[in-house]
Amino acid sequence: MSQHLINEYRAELDRLRAASGSRRESVLREAFKDLLKRWGRAQDLQFIAEHDILTKQMTRIYVDGALLHGLRVPFGYWEAKDESDDLDKEIEAKFRKGYPKDNIVFTDDATAILWQDGAEVLRAKMQADDDSLLNLLTVFFAHERKEVADFNKAVKQFAADLPHVLAALRERIAEKNAQSREFAAAAQAFLKHARDAINPAVSEDDVREMLIQHILTEDIFAKVFDNPDFHQQNNVAAELKKLEDVLFKRGEKSTLLRALAPYYAGIASTAALIQSHSEKQGFLKALYEDFYKAYNRKAADRLGVVYTPGEIVRFMIRSADWLCEKHFGKNLIDRGVEILDPATGTGTFIVELLEHFRGNHDKLRHKYKEELHANEVAILPYYVANLNIEATYQAITGQFAEFENLCLVDTLDNVDALGIHSGHQFDLLGSLSDENIERIKRQNRRKISVIIGNPPYNANQQNENDDNKNRAYGHIDKRIKNTYIKESNAKKPKAYDMYARFYRWAADRLSDEGIVAFITNRSFLWAKTYDGFRKLALRDFAEIWVCDLGGDWKQKGDGGGANVFGISTGVAICFLVKKKKSSADRIHYGSQSHTLALEDKLSAIAHGNLGDVSATEVRPDNLGYWIDPGHPDFGQHIPMISEKTKKAKGPRGIDAIFREFTNGINTARDSWVYGIKDADVSSKISFFGSIYNAHRDGKKFDTSIKWSRNLKKRRKSGVRDSFSGKEFSAIIYFT
Incomplete structure (x- = not known):
């Protein structure tokens, strides 16, 4: 197999030379990039082009390619140079800039040089008929740190041991609740606060699980970010810490968690391998996703626990910046542009916004303190987001500052700042802690300019046996009923997907002007049940851009292909620009080919914005279809049947051929x-x-x-x- 890949590489290299007549690195490196991708894919490694690394000197560098483990831990790197360059001198220069030395291949058109663990290991002639290149890449792909191997074993054991640990923790909490008046009172007080501030439907079981998540994750954050005091400093974590202190006597916690000790040790040793802050973020995000799925797979599905690839996040931020300047004459970093991520998860979008603002510290400090906002409802990602955001700000500015605009709140319940509509519910908030409630109210007083993020993706429960329904949201669901569903021509429209709720919430939250940028399920583009959404989006927004990433495994053609989230439902990025008294009459639609592999889809948008997208201007038809217009306008003809005719008394109100009909x-x-x-x-x-x-x-x-x-x-x-x-x-x- 490996020799076959080498042969394909050499054949492709020969074709590129013949077609381009060039020996430049930028032309010929594509063949070697494909070789690394294919070989890496066979070992479950993801290739990322132009991978950014923050060095120990606090400078940002970009290697031509990186291969990453599933947990975003770097496996190896690749840097390409022109044949006319002195490769050895180029390598010395790169190392002076902080390039990694643990497992990296340097290439030009003639030579490949492999460095591992701080020393040169092998050299190979790229075009020689011998096995030197095969041997070099075999050694490169065989490299495995002991820490990573041990950690992978610990992860598997963790999934097996966690149910027993959870059972013991739940039993301990139940016993303490029955035997200790102090603990029972503290738990009830926390329950009341949580119902007031997070969600009226929070139960005693939810409080118990929040406490358990807190107990299980203390060591994770301390190991990855070397911040053991976080759970004492953070405003919400402090409330849970009080419960934990009442729950355990000395030594009880370590005894209960003894089975998970190899997992925590594995985290510590693996995190130590990661030098750059951005890679630590990726490691923690992937760790969180795997942890949550082992901890509670149904909850992970319901909450949409999946991290957004950095390439997509950065594309969305650059594109929102481009649209903001185009329509409002401002950039995201400028004063007066208030940005909100309503479902921040692990804080990816806020972290990447901070990176986007790097280089302008004065404006960044103001933005961080006043104009960046984020919400999260689940306690575990809330913790991760806190650490990610605060650690990133410190890495950029050299100063620590608490991120005071992160709220532990369910965005869809937080309707106080929305426009007043029929059935509007005012302030639902109580106090989880005085600080958290003030954060929420402060956010609600702000005029939000840009809403950006990845709303939870889970759809309506498909089977009653799943017993994993999304909860209802009274105000937002009523707004959907009175808008999207009212405008729909579907027989039984169902537009209560979580992402539809977030679109409805965001459209109301923006007020007169602003931008919504979401990555979501792509069914809103074509599904009949979302025709009402499409019609209203055209009326409510001045400009609409759609980047269709495909990945719907149930569809052929451009709906199929690799999925950027590894899920079966296709994905699209949608940008909606709202302006006073202005509506859209066309859609800017761009789609990626269904033949692209995952790494190619991510690479295609890794460094550009909407201005670089090859988009087609599509005029929606009068049935509310955005793409593939030209559906026959059945609305011009008399229907066979209609509910209005069936319910009509006498001849008045009859607008269909038949009065009676049934499902049979x-x-x-x-x-x-x-x-x-x-x-x-x-x-x-x-x-x-x-x-x-x-x-x-x-x-x-x-x-x-x-x-x-x-x-x-x-x-x-x-x-x-x-x-x-x-x-x-x-x-x-x-x-």
């Missing part, structure tokens, strides 16, 4: 009640009935059968059913 036989359980033989159907229904009647507790439902909402209610009411097995009907069944 609708079982919603065809696989259970239809079959080829009577005996097959009888057996299936008997089994279904036995599971239904045997159910007792009304909480955890046996997933051997399909439970609908109504069936659950029926069983909870104590209704039992029986099957006689005497009546069957023959039908013609179409599929």
